[in-house]
Amino acid sequence: MTFQNPGALVWFLPLAGIVILLYLLKMKRRNLSVPATFLWPDHVEEIRANALFQKLRPTWLLFLQLLAILVVLLAIAKPQTKQQGLAGDVTVFVLDTSASMSAIDVKPSRFAEARRLVTDSIRSAKPSDRIAIIEAGPTPRVISPLSSDPARELSALETVQPTDADAPVGEALRLAAALVGGIEGARIVLLSDGDFDNVANFSRGKAAFVYRCIGEMDDNLSVSALGTTDTPTGRQLYCGIKNNSSKPNAGTLSLYADGKVIDSVKSPKIGPNAQWGRTVSAPIAARVFEAKLDAPDFLKSDNYAVCLTDPNASLHVLLVTKGNLFLERALALDPRVSLDKATEVPVTELAGSGTGQYDIVVFDGIPERAVKARGVLTFGSVGPSSPVIANGTVSNPRFVSAETKPLLANVDFGPVFIDHQVSITPKVSGEVLAQTSAGPLVVTSQDSGKRQIFVAFEPLQSDFPLQVGFPIFVANALDFLAGGVTSSTLVVKTGQPFSLPITTEARLTLPSGETVNLKPTGSNLVVRETRNVGVYILESEGKKRTIYATLKSDRASNIRPEKNLDLGGGQVKASLAPMRFADFWRPLAALCILILCGEWWLFARKS
């Protein structure tokens, strides 16, 4: 036990001296003549005094008063004891709900163990302790703000469910730091297996950081690849299995085409971090291929993968940019998009013989080049293959008009501020859809199966990315460049929100059978509910879409518990049971009150 304010104990001697001095004062008693004194007990109680001085007589009252002074001074000295426990005076629990937390190497699961630890901490917290809970899921959120209400905290905790998705734990930690980073003595407690990307730009502020690592083993096989390729001998389906653990393992792989088994084989023992592949002939008419892996491992959500052969079901997009997060996010919102980034177009994708890897190439401020892709979206930089000719640069152009075309549906350029734009003249095939005071703003062209969109300004040279119309414009552009045909089946990554061009209320049936009603925002319907692996059915406008959510993440499949975290440039070690200082003054104050009550009772009894 230690004292925060040990100086208070020094006051015991002077205060005790004063009390003893009071007891040295003599009682001036009233004389009373009585017939006989031998019947009276020779018993005095020193409870009052009004004269000087007498010999000190030890009494219980004196003892209790000295004891009360001692206990009060001990309480003022603020004694502290060290206790083990996750919670402190102010605590934010960051609960990792990523896919790897569903591993069952800890019974019943890592996530359940984490939730149990938080529950225990809430139940054992002192009444004055304030606790907040943050869910580190695909979209980090505060599920319970700082409060001293255990019932509400436990109720909020019950609503948290594990996901089969990658989770940006770093964002959740930054959120926690924003919540309690300014509070001295606060504590951020991360309950996770540590299987997430290194967190940069994280500062815990004045708060302490505690990492409780949950997880024991890393046995996990995952379906790492599934796809089709057309060869001269026919369509081939290839599937890859990866052993993410540190010891050899094997499993049984079953491949399905439109729900029918086309192959089932037991893999050989796959070494640590090694892959094993299987290629089989695929029915040419099949549209949906699934791979299911039955293996003695601890994470089941990555034992499933889907690929679609419908060309409109997926779009391979190459973003050529020096860096544009807004554009990346807007492109990723489309469930069909699998996005790659580059600072220049790979040589293999430049126009020439053969077919390219990408369906669409987006040039963001990079001069447009002729590519093999069937669609090109260019922002602000004219190239030889562009459908326009550059005439110079104009500053602060003012929006003039826009055509009523699907590409510009629900997009309003009126309030958009453009710092400068390229003054352009459309080529013969070009069609002007929007104009500013500096000339054409958006130009499209369709020529021999190739579609192009040219936007005469770079997004980062305007406030267009901050407008609601920006992701809508990008979604419209993808639809235009893909040929305007949408598929009724989609494959999405779990936990990744996506939007669909739906304007009416839709009903989503989850893999568990539950249904959720979704309302569109403008002309798009944003779906965030695909948090778990499985098949989702989206019904709207009389159409039924099948959405396959899969976890294709090497990061999530690696379930080895990380004892050390790389956090904000420093290493953080996992601790089993962090210590906390617990104030001890409250029991002492209660004891003091008891002593004073006893002293008063004794005084009243003797008076």
Next chain:
Amino acid sequence: MNTMLLEPREFRLLDGLRINPRKSFGGKVRGERLTKKKGVSIEFADYREYAEGDDLRHLDWNVLARLDSPVMRTYRDEEDLAVHILLDGSASMSFGEPSKFESAQRFACAIGYVALNGGDGVIPRILGTREPNQPTLRGRANYPRLAGWTTQARDIESAKDGLSTSLRTFVASSVRTGVCFLLSDGLDPDLPMAIRILAGRGHEVMLLQILSDIEIDPDLEGDLRLVDSETGKVTEITANSFALKEYRRRLQEHNRSLVEALTRVGGRYALVSTDQSVDAVLKNVWKREGWVK
């Protein structure tokens, strides 16, 4: 104060009563109390043969006529009884309202009247103050003298001797044995021993303990310096429930020791309060317990 101390009604109640000792005592002069000795009285005792010189007045002429044998009638002798009225005049008797001493005076007069009326010799004595011994009083005519002695002015608050000391002095004075009526508050820790000594000299002791209400159930409070009215001893107390409870316990214990001492020597004991009247004590104590008959 009434110089006779008793009311006419009380005199009437006391008339016809006599002291009823458990023991028989030898008389000094002829009186009205029968003794075991043969003597002259109207109380027939026995027959005996005539002897020369016998008083012919006591010859039973009827027996002589029938049996022709002279037979003498004998009678029990009648002598007086020595009744010592020991009035406690120690300083502690000045407490109470009315004071214990005033009550004791009235009871002394009452018992003295009974004794005088019964032809006994009454020897009054004050304990605590040093006064010359009083002569033995006999006959109802001496009651005013007894009352006068009882009511004469005394400064008992300045009495020097304690109760037990005075009793020992009384015992040592070789007085005639008889009944000792002790009228006192009995607040002397050595009183049981003094009673045993008194009884050891052949006296029959009858203790009428007179206490005031405030002594039986004191109502003190606060921090007090108690001064013993007789010894001047000082005791500091905090008069709380604790102390009062202890006082009552000690008083009961002391009284029990008095009862034990008196029971052992064949004496009698009664506790009365200062506000009790003579007729109440006569009815509830003296008559009921056979002190008088």
